[in-house]
Amino acid sequence: MGEKTIGLPAGFRDLIFEAAETRRRIENAFASVLGAASYREIVPSTVEYLDLYARGNQGARERAIRFLDRDDALLALRADFTPAVARIVAGRLPDLRPPVRVWYSGSVFRKTGRHSAQYREFAQIGAELIGGEPAGADTEILDVALECLVKSGFPDASVHVNHAGIFRGLVNSLGLEPPQLAEIRSAIDRKDMRALDARLEELGVHGSVRKQVGALSRCVGDERALEEAGGSLVNDESRAAIASLEDLAAALPRWKGRIVFDLTEIDEMEYYTGVMFTFLSASHTAELGRGGRYDTLMREFGAEIPAVGFSFSMDTLGECA
Amino acid sequence: MSGRVLVALPKGRLYDRAIAILGRGGISIPDASGASRKLVLADREGKYEFVPLKPVDIPVYVESGAMDAGIVGSDVLRELESDVYEPVDLGIGRCRMVLAAPEARLLPKGGALRVATKYPRTTERFFRGKHAHPHIVRLDGSVEIAPLLGLADAIVDLVETGRTLRENGMHVVEEVAAVSAKLIVNRTAMKVKSADIRHLVTQLDTVVYEDP
Numbered sequence: 001m002g003e004k005t006i007g008l009p010a011g012f013r014d015l016i017f018e019a020a021e022t023r024r025r026i027e028n029a030f031a032s033v034l035g036a037a038s039y040r041e042i043v044p045s046t047v048e049y050l051d052l053y054a055r056g057n058q059g060a061r062e063r064a065i066r067f068l069d070r071d072d073a074l075l076a077l078r079a080d081f082t083p084a085v086a087r088i089v090a091g092r093l094p095d096l097r098p099p100v101r102v103w104y105s106g107s108v109f110r111k112t113g114r115h116s117a118q119y120r121e122f123a124q125i126g127a128e129l130i131g132g133e134p135a136g137a138d139t140e141i142l143d144v145a146l147e148c149l150v151k152s153g154f155p156d157a158s159v160h161v162n163h164a165g166i167f168r169g170l171v172n173s174l175g176l177e178p179p180q181l182a183e184i185r186s187a188i189d190r191k192d193m194r195a196l197d198a199r200l201e202e203l204g205v206h207g208s209v210r211k212q213v214g215a216l217s218r219c220v221g222d223e224r225a226l227e228e229a230g231g232s233l234v235n236d237e238s239r240a241a242i243a244s245l246e247d248l249a250a251a252l253p254r255w256k257g258r259i260v261f262d263l264t265e266i267d268e269m270e271y272y273t274g275v276m277f278t279f280l281s282a283s284h285t286a287e288l289g290r291g292g293r294y295d296t297l298m299r300e301f302g303a304e305i306p307a308v309g310f311s312f313s314m315d316t317l318g319e320c321a
Numbered sequence: 322m323s324g325r326v327l328v329a330l331p332k333g334r335l336y337d338r339a340i341a342i343l344g345r346g347g348i349s350i351p352d353a354s355g356a357s358r359k360l361v362l363a364d365r366e367g368k369y370e371f372v373p374l375k376p377v378d379i380p381v382y383v384e385s386g387a388m389d390a391g392i393v394g395s396d397v398l399r400e401l402e403s404d405v406y407e408p409v410d411l412g413i414g415r416c417r418m419v420l421a422a423p424e425a426r427l428l429p430k431g432g433a434l435r436v437a438t439k440y441p442r443t444t445e446r447f448f449r450g451k452h453a454h455p456h457i458v459r460l461d462g463s464v465e466i467a468p469l470l471g472l473a474d475a476i477v478d479l480v481e482t483g484r485t486l487r488e489n490g491m492h493v494v495e496e497v498a499a500v501s502a503k504l505i506v507n508r509t510a511m512k513v514k515s516a517d518i519r520h521l522v523t524q525l526d527t528v529v530y531e532d533p
Contacts, residue, residue, distance in 0.1 A: 160512055190405075190406055190407040190408075191406040191407065191408045191506070191511070192407050192408060192409075192410070193408065194409075194410065194526070194530065195410070220512075220515060260512075262512065265508075265512075278512070280509060280512055280513055281513075282513050285386060285389070285507075285509055285510055285513045285514065286386065286509060287508070287509045
């Protein structure tokens with residue numbers, strides 16, 4: 001019996017020596033940058049009530065690894081950090097005196113997705129800035145995130161920036177019903193532009209509006225690309241969102257060339273309410289992390305306060321380091 | 322890691338048509354003919370690297386980022402519910418996915434309807450849309466023979482001409498989906514290797530829509 005070796009369940013792994021040391025080095029670099037920017041660490045509980053994930057990002061609830069407590073209450077292994085941060089901060093306001101700056105590092109656990117190439121334990125590292133004046137907070141969080149990447153060994157990292165209000169404004173101006181809207185979003189999300197245009201035409205959407213949708217679906221680039229897309233948009237919400245992205249870039253001249261405006265990505269648009277970030281490593285064709293503004297999340301935890309944050313996959317950072 | 326764009330090509334019935342449509346888009350692959358045993362094929366200009374793979378594996382490769390792009394049937398794509406971009410419907414390999422049975426309509430029976438298919442998820446979604454919950458039998462091939470042998474009452478499978486169905490005494494009950502091959506692209510690759518991927522998308526889009 002003693003000779004039998006015991007393996008690991010599918011979707012889990014050990015980090016041994018170099019891999020563990022790489023992770024430690026990255027985490028230390030983040031801790032140093034975040035500490036210098038007045039972010040303080042929190043370590044949320046590893047087990048939560050499943051109900052926690054009924055708020056905010058719904059994907060986390062569906063994929064949470066769940067089990068029963070002694071009293072049959074539904075529990076879950078931590079499936080997402082942001083709702084835990086929201087729970088902790090909302091319960092301590094106003095004692096914390098916003099703006100509140102926090103960071104975290106640890107594992108989240110999710111059921112395996114469609115194919116077996118996926119892990120069930122993911123290491124994440126991230127930060128949240130809760131409260132504060134929104135434009136300044138967006139600028140600060142993006143600056144801190146890029147600084148963390150550079151200091152942890154990703155000098156070529158870039159960030160694709162979008163704003164949920166751009167597409168939301170355009171879509172609201174179409175006056176479509178929810179099921180049609182879902183079809184339109186799905187076509188944009190797949191970047192199937194022919195199908196999108198055909199469906200919009202069937203729905204009787206005016207040619208000039210279809211042109212605006214087309215302009216958004218092609219807009220990837222620097223300030224000029226943004227200006228071009230902005231020029232074709234007529235509704236106030238989209239224009240205000242474009243202006244806020246221009247201000248964001250203007251406030252961060254240090255990262256010029258690293259910031260790419262990408263209005264084509266609308267993934268997770270239900271979750272974010274304002275600016276949205278996707279962090280990329282060009283040399284590894286890898287998505288390192290995401291972030292953005294979610295002003296409605298804290299409300300679901302009983303606190304009327306805006307928030308912006310980012311989260312990196314420590315696993316991907318470790319693999320690309 | 323390669324700076325070139327890695328594109329998965331479907332082995333089997335779509336292979337020659339995929340090579341042909343790339344050629345018409347100005348992307349020619351000298352070693353693409355069956356004679357070569359190379360695992361990775363380069364195009365003439367050296368922008369892309371093509372890897373022939375089993376169609377059912379292609380969405381997994383592209384979604385995970387092991388390949389940047391691929392050509393694959395929408396039947397496989399819907400079955401795997403892959404999270405990838407689908408910028409161009411190539412219009413090749415067109416066929417229908419149908420529900421077929423020995424009779425032209427499905428008679429309600431005492432027990433649950435048994436449906437044999439290579440596409441269990443697509444079948445489940447199709448019946449869920451009708452608030453029906455048949456027993457789904459997953460098979461790997463020769464699905465059309467399952468009702469004859471008493472394994473199932475009906476099948477969900479691809480039909481090109483309908484001949485195989487007729488020869489096995491089956492009739493189409495209803496269309497489940499129209500199927501054709503798509504160009505699929507990994508979400509991160511679209512951002513990081515955008516120039517070469519956009520070129521591929523534009524060339525194929527032009528072939529399909531402006532030069533049919």
